[in-house]
Amino acid sequence: AMEPYCNLSFSSCLLPESVISATELELLTQNVVLAHQETCQFRQENLHVLRWETFSTPEMQSFHHKPMDQMWERCVCHVTDAIQYIVEFAKRLSGFMDLNPNDQIVLLKAGAMELLLLRMSRAFNCYNSTVYFEGKYAQLELFHSLGCIDLISAMFDFCHILGVLNLSEHEIAFYSAMTLLDPCRPWLQDKQKVETLHRKLQVAFRHLLRRTHREGIISKLPHKERLSAICQLHLEKLNVFQQMYPGIAWERFPPLYKELFISEPDNS
Numbered sequence: 001a002m003e004p005y006c007n008l009s010f011s012s013c014l015l016p017e018s019v020i021s022a023t024e025l026e027l028l029t030q031n032v033v034l035a036h037q038e039t040c041q042f043r044q045e046n047l048h049v050l051r052w053e054t055f056s057t058p059e060m061q062s063f064h065h066k067p068m069d070q071m072w073e074r075c076v077c078h079v080t081d082a083i084q085y086i087v088e089f090a091k092r093l094s095g096f097m098d099l100n101p102n103d104q105i106v107l108l109k110a111g112a113m114e115l116l117l118l119r120m121s122r123a124f125n126c127y128n129s130t131v132y133f134e135g136k137y138a139q140l141e142l143f144h145s146l147g148c149i150d151l152i153s154a155m156f157d158f159c160h161i162l163g164v165l166n167l168s169e170h171e172i173a174f175y176s177a178m179t180l181l182d183p184c185r186p187w188l189q190d191k192q193k194v195e196t197l198h199r200k201l202q203v204a205f206r207h208l209l210r211r212t213h214r215e216g217i218i219s220k221l222p223h224k225e226r227l228s229a230i231c232q233l234h235l236e237k238l239n240v241f242q243q244m245y246p247g248i249a250w251e252r253f254p255p256l257y258k259e260l261f262i263s264e265p266d267n268s
């Protein structure tokens with residue numbers, strides 16, 4: 001009988017056989033989507049339901065008048081919780097735990113803040129530029145007392161760009177996995193291994209986008225330079241804060257946050 005034009009499993013006509021088989025592609029897609037779903041702190045639908053619940057003016061004022069170190073301490077606790085979930089996401093991504101421990105730390109150190117922003121965009125309402133924070137949606141000025149409104153507004157702008165794309169959970173999952181498993185990160189020892197993982201993710205992501213007719217978003221996703229620029233700003237602000245309150249930054253910051261974001265003080 002005639003060979004069917006393209007056997008239904010798509011294994012030959014659509015995928016570069018060398019990179020990944022159709023079955024492996026399905027398994028990888030499930031792994032990425034599940035790893036994301038199981039390691040987000042809030043479900044998309046819960047954030048969605050709350051998105052018009054904004055803080056009242058008196059509530060805003062109370063945040064506004066908080067001393068800087070108190071506001072920082074609250075946010076650092078939230079960021080440490082969020083980073084823990086991001087570490088869990090990484091550990092569940094197939095292939096991540098097979099990397100050598102040094103490369104796992106290198107990828108998390110370089111990618112944690114970026115993944116944080118991708119997750120923050122899920123909690124961002126781009127119609128009124130508010131973000132979920134401690135139970136309700138907050139305007140930018142609520143964070144004024146942190147003393148780094150330029151960083152926060154850069155984060156808001158970034159979330160806006162993503163919000164407009166209206167990314168699905170599947171798309172955010174793949175975008176996060178590919179941001180984390182970036183073979184171009186400096187100091188990687190086994191770059192080749194990360195490259196192979198990244199390429200498989202790329203094929204699986206393109207396959208998902210083709211299937212859902214969403215190839216158009218690829219060219220609209222923010223470039224990684226933009227992401228890293230914001231994260232650079234974060235590190236600078238953190239150093240400023242450390243200088244202003246030398247005691248606090250050291251004792252009160254949770255260890256994981258210090259490990260990922262704070263370089264050892266030179267005890268010279």
Ligand SMILES: N#Cc1cc2c(cc1C(F)(C(F)(F)F)C(F)(F)F)CC[C@H]1N(C(=O)[C@H]3CC[C@H](C(=O)O)CC3)CC[C@@]21S(=O)(=O)c1ccc(F)cc1
Pocket residue numbers: 039040041042043072074075076077078079080082085116117119120121122123131132133134143146148151152155234237
């Ligand atoms: N300390 C802090 C800090 C804490 C956070 C962010 C940034 C910083 C810094 F950028 C700062 F402070 F400068 F703004 C810092 F420090 F990193 F630089 C962005 C991610 C935010 N975040 C989230 O958006 C979560 C992510 C996970 C998601 C989920 O999994 O469902 C739910 C929403 C967790 C920490 C949190 S936050 O909630 O404290 C927050 C702080 C400022 C802001 F304008 C909006 C939110």
